[in-house]
Amino acid sequence: MSIFPAKGVWWNEPVEKSEVLWVSIAFLWAMIMFFMMPYWHFAGEQNLSNEAYKISPDAFVEKTENFAAKYTVREDAATGIPVVAPPAGSDVYIFGRTFEWWPMLELEQDKSYRFHISSADYMHGFSLLPENINLQIIPDYEMVLTITPTSSGEFSIVCNEFCGIGHHNMVGKIFVK
Amino acid sequence: MSADSSGNIPFMQRLLDSPFVLLALGVLVPTVIYTVWGVVEALSIPMAP
Amino acid sequence: MANFRTCPDTGFKIDLQADKLIKWNAVTAVVFLLVGGLFGLLVALTRWPAVHLLDADLFYLALTAHGLDVLLVWIIFFEMALLYFTSAILLNSRLAMPKVGWLGYVLMLVGALITNVAVLQGNSTVMFTSYVPLQAEPHFYLGIILFAVGALLGCAVFFGTLYIAKKERTYEGSIPLVTFGAMTAAIIAVFTIATGAVILIPTMLWSMDIGLIDRVDGLVYRIVWWGMGHSSQQINVAAQIACWYAIAAILFGAKPLSEKVSRTAFLMYILFLQLASAHHLLVDPGLSSEYKIFNTSYALYLAVLGSMIHGLTVPGAIEAAQRKKGFNNGLFEWLAKAPWGNPVFSGMALSVVLFGFLGGITGVIMGTEQLNIIMHNTMYVPGHFHGTVVVGTTLAFMAISYWIVPTLWQKEMVMPGLAKWQPYLFGLGMGAAAIFMMGAGTLGVPRRHWDIAFADSAIGHVFPEAANLMMGLAGVSAVVGSLGALIFILNMVGTILWGKAKVPAPASAEPTPAETPSAATSYGGAGTMAVPGTFVLAMVFLTTFVLYYFVNWKYLAGVWGLS
Ligand code: HEM
Ligand SMILES: [Cu+2]
Ligand SMILES: [Cu+2]
Numbered sequence: 001m002s003i004f005p006a007k008g009v010w011w012n013e014p015v016e017k018s019e020v021l022w023v024s025i026a027f028l029w030a031m032i033m034f035f036m037m038p039y040w041h042f043a044g045e046q047n048l049s050n051e052a053y054k055i056s057p058d059a060f061v062e063k064t065e066n067f068a069a070k071y072t073v074r075e076d077a078a079t080g081i082p083v084v085a086p087p088a089g090s091d092v093y094i095f096g097r098t099f100e101w102w103p104m105l106e107l108e109q110d111k112s113y114r115f116h117i118s119s120a121d122y123m124h125g126f127s128l129l130p131e132n133i134n135l136q137i138i139p140d141y142e143m144v145l146t147i148t149p150t151s152s153g154e155f156s157i158v159c160n161e162f163c164g165i166g167h168h169n170m171v172g173k174i175f176v177k
Numbered sequence: 178m179s180a181d182s183s184g185n186i187p188f189m190q191r192l193l194d195s196p197f198v199l200l201a202l203g204v205l206v207p208t209v210i211y212t213v214w215g216v217v218e219a220l221s222i223p224m225a226p
Numbered sequence: 227m228a229n230f231r232t233c234p235d236t237g238f239k240i241d242l243q244a245d246k247l248i249k250w251n252a253v254t255a256v257v258f259l260l261v262g263g264l265f266g267l268l269v270a271l272t273r274w275p276a277v278h279l280l281d282a283d284l285f286y287l288a289l290t291a292h293g294l295d296v297l298l299v300w301i302i303f304f305e306m307a308l309l310y311f312t313s314a315i316l317l318n319s320r321l322a323m324p325k326v327g328w329l330g331y332v333l334m335l336v337g338a339l340i341t342n343v344a345v346l347q348g349n350s351t352v353m354f355t356s357y358v359p360l361q362a363e364p365h366f367y368l369g370i371i372l373f374a375v376g377a378l379l380g381c382a383v384f385f386g387t388l389y390i391a392k393k394e395r396t397y398e399g400s401i402p403l404v405t406f407g408a409m410t411a412a413i414i415a416v417f418t419i420a421t422g423a424v425i426l427i428p429t430m431l432w433s434m435d436i437g438l439i440d441r442v443d444g445l446v447y448r449i450v451w452w453g454m455g456h457s458s459q460q461i462n463v464a465a466q467i468a469c470w471y472a473i474a475a476i477l478f479g480a481k482p483l484s485e486k487v488s489r490t491a492f493l494m495y496i497l498f499l500q501l502a503s504a505h506h507l508l509v510d511p512g513l514s515s516e517y518k519i520f521n522t523s524y525a526l527y528l529a530v531l532g533s534m535i536h537g538l539t540v541p542g543a544i545e546a547a548q549r550k551k552g553f554n555n556g557l558f559e560w561l562a563k564a565p566w567g568n569p570v571f572s573g574m575a576l577s578v579v580l581f582g583f584l585g586g587i588t589g590v591i592m593g594t595e596q597l598n599i600i601m602h603n604t605m606y607v608p609g610h611f612h613g614t615v616v617v618g619t620t621l622a623f624m625a626i627s628y629w630i631v632p633t634l635w636q637k638e639m640v641m642p643g644l645a646k647w648q649p650y651l652f653g654l655g656m657g658a659a660a661i662f663m664m665g666a667g668t669l670g671v672p673r674r675h676w677d678i679a680f681a682d683s684a685i686g687h688v689f690p691e692a693a694n695l696m697m698g699l700a701g702v703s704a705v706v707g708s709l710g711a712l713i714f715i716l717n718m719v720g721t722i723l724w725g726k727a728k729v730p731a732p733a734s735a736e737p738t739p740a741e742t743p744s745a746a747t748s749y750g751g752a753g754t755m756a757v758p759g760t761f762v763l764a765m766v767f768l769t770t771f772v773l774y775y776f777v778n779w780k781y782l783a784g785v786w787g788l789s
Contacts, residue, residue, distance in 0.1 A: 002471040002482050002543070003316055007399035010485035011190035018761040019483055019538065026534040029768065030527035033775070037519045037595045040779075045787045046596055052512030053225035060225075078684045099683075112787070123357050123444060125603045129670040129687055131785045134602040136510045138444040139359065142225050143511035148787030156687035160603040160672030162353050164360070165283050168676040169683035193489050194400050196388050196409055199496050203413035204420070207453070207500035211521055212421065215449040215504070215513065222445075222512040 048135075051144040057095075060118040060142055064093035068103045076104055076173070083175070091116060094172070096124030096137050098164050101157045101172025109176050112148045124170070125161030134160060149176040228320035234728075235633050243324035244314035248307045249634060250331060252627070253722065255303035258338065259620075260715045262295030267708040270659070274701025275679065275694045282676045286351045289674060291342065293354030297458070297615065298373065299338045304623050305411060305465050306330070306380040311630070312408035312468065313387035319396040322386030326379050333376030341369030353674060355455065358429060358442040367430035371423065378419045381412045403482050403489065404475070407468030410492045411461045417500055418461060422454035448507060456503035462615055463533070464495055466577065466622040470540045473574040476629060477565065480547035483539050483757065491539075494532035498525040505593030509602045515595065522593045530590055537582050538764045542757040549757075557759040573625025573649035577618055580657045584613030587771050588664060597778050600785060603674075605697075606667025612660040616707075617653050624714050625649065631718055637725030641717045648717070652710025655703050662700035668781070669693040 041047050072082040083104040086092050088111035095102055097120035107113060117126055119139040126135040131151075135143065149155075159170035192198060229242045265288045271279040272288075280288060314321040321327065343365070344350040350362035388409065391397060401409070425447060432439040471488070474480035482488045504521030507513055524530055541561075548560030565571045588610040592601050601607065632639055639645055671678055671693050678693065680686025 001475040001479060002403040002488075003475045004402050005317075005397040005399040006401075006403065006485045009186055009190065010400070011187040011193075013484060013486065015484045015487055016756060018757055019487060019542065022538045022761065022764055023487065023531070023535060025768065026531050029534075029772070030531050033530075033590065033594070034519075034523050034526045036779070037515075037523070040596050041515065044596060044783065045789070046599060046782050046785060047515075047789055048509065048596075048599070049789060050512060050514055052222050054222050055225035076685070122360055125672065127603065127670060127672055128786075130690075132600045132604065132668070132670040133785055133788065134509060134599060134604065136448075136507075136602065138448070138511060140443065141222070141445055141511040146787075146789045148789075150786050156685075158670070158672055158675075158687050160675065161357070162286065162360075162674040165286060165351070167286075167674070168282065168678075169680070171680060171683055171685050171687055173685065189486075189490075190400070193406070193493060196385060196413075199409070199493070200385070200413050200416060203410075203496040203500075204417045206497050207417055207457070207503075210525075211501050211503055212450060212453050214517055215507070215521075216446055218513050218517055219443070219445045219449060 045148075049145045053142045053144070054140060055118065055142045057118070057120045057139050060093075060095055060116075061097075061120050063116070064095055064102065067091070067093040072103070073106060083173075086113065088113070090114070095120050096126065096159060096163070096170070096172075097121055099159070099166040099170035101126075101159075101170065104173040104175070106175045106177065107149050109149050109152045112146050114144065115147050116142050116144050118142045122163040123161050124159050124163050127158045127160040128174070129156045129158055131155065136161065149174075152176045230320075233633065234636065238315050239318045240634075241314045241320045241324075243327070244310045244321040245634065247321070247324065247327045247331065248310045248315075248630075251303050251307040251310070252630070253719075254331075254335060255300050255307065256627075256715055256718050258295050258299040258303065259711065261342075262292055262300055263708060263711045263715075265289075265292035265295060267704065268292075270701050270704035270708070272676065273697055274704075275697050277701060278677070283348070283351065285676045286353075286674075287345060287348060290351050290353050291345045294341060294345065294370075295338075296620075297354060298370070301462055301615065301619060301623075302373070302377050302458075303334065305415070305461060306334070306377065307630075308465055308468070308626075309380055309384040309408055309412055310387075312402075312405040312472075313384050313391070316402050316405050317387065317391040317397050319387055319391035319394065321383065322390050323383050326386075327383045330376040330379030330383065333379065334373050335376075337369045337372030337374070337376060339369070340365050340372065344369060355451065356429070357451075358432070358444055358447045361433050364430050364434045367426050367433060371426050371430065374419045374422050374426075377415065381415050381419075384408070384412050400485075403485060404468045404472045406489055406492055407464055407471060410495050411464035411468065413496050414457055414461045414464060414500060418454050418457040421450060421457065425450040425454065445510060445512065448510060452503040452506040453500070456506060457500040459611070459615060460495065460499040460502070462619040463499070464492070466581070466619040467536050467540070469622040469626045470536070470574055470578060471543070473570055473625060473629070474540055474543050474547070477568070477571055478544050478547040480543035483542045483546060487535060488539050491532035491535040494528045498529040499532070501525055502529065502593060505589075505598065508593075508595055508598035518595050522595060527590075533586060534764075537578070537586075537767065538760060540578055541763065542760040545757040545760045557762055560759060567646050569628045569645045569649050570625050572646075573621050573628065573653070576649055576653035576657075577622040577625060580621070580653055581614060581618030582767055583770065584657055584660050585610060585618050586614070587774055588613060590771075591775055591778050594778075597782055599788070600778075600782055601667060603672060604667035605663045605671040605673050605700075608673050609660045609663030609665075609667055612656055612663065617657045617660065621649060621653050624652065627714075627718060631721055632725070632728065635722055635725065636728045637721050638728055639717060640720040640725050641713070644713050645717055648710055648713045650710075652707055652714065655705075655707030655710050658703035659700045659707055662696045662703060666693050666696035666700065669696065671697065
């Protein structure tokens with residue numbers, strides 16, 4: 001019994017067939033699951049680049065402001081946050097700050113953009129909805145990845161990392177034409 | 178009962194009967210593979226150009 | 227030196243110091259389950275859109291307290307009780323260093339109280355993860371550190387007891403499988419606590435603002451913190467599986483199908499389980515895919531293999547034992563004739579099934595490098611871990627309490643009728659809550675979020691109506707589950723305070739638990755007993771796993787291109 005000591009050379013006791021079979025099947029499944037991850041790096045369209053840089057929040061905010069100054073097309077009526085329409089294929093900067101995502105973006109469907117995302121203060125969660133793409137945004141780190149919107153409409157960036165008492169008010173927008 | 182002298186006990190059984198060896202392994206393996214590897218990667222992230 | 231009594235039910239020799247420590251740790255655990263569970267209920271009632279009970283600041287405060295009190299305090303106090311039980315009592319030994327055990331207990335209690343006070347004071351609403359640069363009051367971290375040191379002392383007592391039991395030859399052969407499982411938990415605990423110290427001590431110094439440390443790096447914090455935060459979950463898994471094996475043995479006289487296979491499965495845990503901490507970092511900036519894949523897969527999923535083995539061998543051991551008793555018809559007579567009205571059994575059975583299907587499958591899927599992108603920090607995450615640590619670990623601990631409390635205290639349970647229903651109420655209620663939370667997560671509903679209607683914000687996001695429905699259903703189910711938790715707590719506390727003393731006779735109304743086995747049959751594996759029923763169940767599990775796994779890849783393939 002499992003609550004009593006095991007005596008003798010239990011290591012050499014035979015193992016029953018169905019147990020051996022199960023261990024083999026489970027092992028096979030484990031290998032399949034393992035190799036799915038590298039496989040998706042070759043075959044899949046959804047992989048993070050893992051490219052990142054260290055950067056101070058001030059420096060990142062400045063880069064983003066320069067970016068916005070170049071391509072702002074209008075202001076969002078409700079928040080006064082600029083809406084920025086960068087050319088297809090270009091670099092895009094956006095940061096989280098209690099409690100907003102700055103700036104808003106206007107992108108073209110099926111075009112790729114090199115996103116640079118960071119935080120001006122605390123950790124934030126970049127949750128792009130309704131796509132449900134979720135990234136962890138950490139201050140002092142600039143995350144870089146290429147995003148290709150494959151659908152159009154109005155998308156929200158909801159913050160899904162607790163960042164302070166106003167956390168639930170933190171929403172940004174991406175418009176895809 | 179064949180195996181009262183520990184000489185007959187297979188290596189794996191003796192390993193599983195050694196709590197302190199297992200403790201050392203259980204602390205060492207994740208420390209190296211998870212913590213040290215991870216922190217080294219984090220610290221070697223380059224400065225933004 | 228050590229004094230002993232003999233347990234009238236089991237014949238075990240019980241060190242009186244161990245006896246007392248087990249009782250105090252278990253009772254303290256249950257009290258914190260009450261406190262933490264109430265916070266959980268408040269949180270659930272707030273996230274239920276139609277109720278939306280608490281204000282925002284109270285909600286985040288309650289959520290911080292809930293995470294700490296249940297995940298840390300309830301679970302780890304109970305684990306201390308299990309460590310003392312599986313060492314001193316199962317090995318018929320005296321407890322090593324009982325004074326250290328008491329010191330550990332006091333540190334844990336004081337630490338838990340300090341941190342709770344810090345949270346309730348309102349300036350430490352940082353969630354139990356306390357990600358920098360959000361800052362709590364220094365005593366918030368101090369409490370957790372004291373608590374962890376106390377738990378480390380408990381582990382030292384456990385290892386000390388293993389050592390003296392062997393030296394004083396209180397047992398022959400290898401430690402029981404259940405003790406081996408507890409040892410696995412204790413080993414993981416040592417890594418967990420050491421890692422916690424490495425990150426929380428500097429963070430506390432930083433929060434004190436005395437010029438020693440002026441900055442804690444966010445990414446490094448997350449890496450090291452999760453080495454503690456996730457590994458502590460793996461303590462739970464190991465402890466819970468030890469409980470499963472213990473219950474199979476106590477109720478059915480079940481022997482492990484194979485000592486070798488089960489212990490090797492635990493060895494996989496010791497070596498690799500803790501690597502999975504990396505599944506919290508899959509969408510963090512700058513870590514390589516090699517690091518993420520190797521770690522999140524627990525080294526080629528070898529630790530998952532370990533879990534799948536336990537998933538077969540626990541029910542398999544019961545099947546073998548039942549078949550030996552003559553329940554040999556068809557594939558499932560052994561299961562149909564199991565004591566479903568005995569909460570020790572039903573709690574354990576539900577824990578095995580719900581942990582596997584709700585917690586296990588979803589955990590592996592969420593921990594897949596790319597699949598994590600569509601789940602990270604959504605409600606899917608709390609859905610998943612209420613499937614592990616609540617309907618898995620907490621339910622397993624409840625199940626074994628139904629045996630430990632009447633046995634150690636030698637009292638009759640005060641509410642045996644309600645106890646029959648309790649595991650179903652709690653397991654199915656919280657299981658449903660977990661499923662609905664996961665459903666909401668697939669629709670993008672964020673975790674740790676006060677208002678998905680965005681009533682106070684200038685701009686918002688409109689979630690599909692189904693998301694509100696899911697959150698509502700999660701709320702209803704959580705109320706049912708909380709009721710189950712409350713009944714458990716009342717029953718345990720009531721039994722301890724007011725239970726009638728047991729008459730020393732086989733008092734159980736259930737089909738007789740296994741007669742205390744004679745020495746000749748009490749050890750060794752079940753031999754080569756075939757377990758066809760369990761095998762079929764395992765294949766059902768695997769099929770579900772495979773299908774759901776690939777469904778999620780299909781979801782992922784539908785989202786925007788990322789590279
Ligand atoms: C008594 C019944 C319980 C109820 C009604 C309940 C309900 C909830 C709810 C609704 C959330 C919030 C999710 C969110 O907004 O992000 C939550 C979070 C959580 N629960 Fe529970 N829960 C219960 C028991 C437990 C137990 C027993 C444990 C652990 C042993 C546990 C561990 C956690 C943790 C760790 C969190 C995450 C806190 C955070 O995000 O910081 N819960 N629970
Ligand atoms: Cu935020
Ligand atoms: Cu936030």
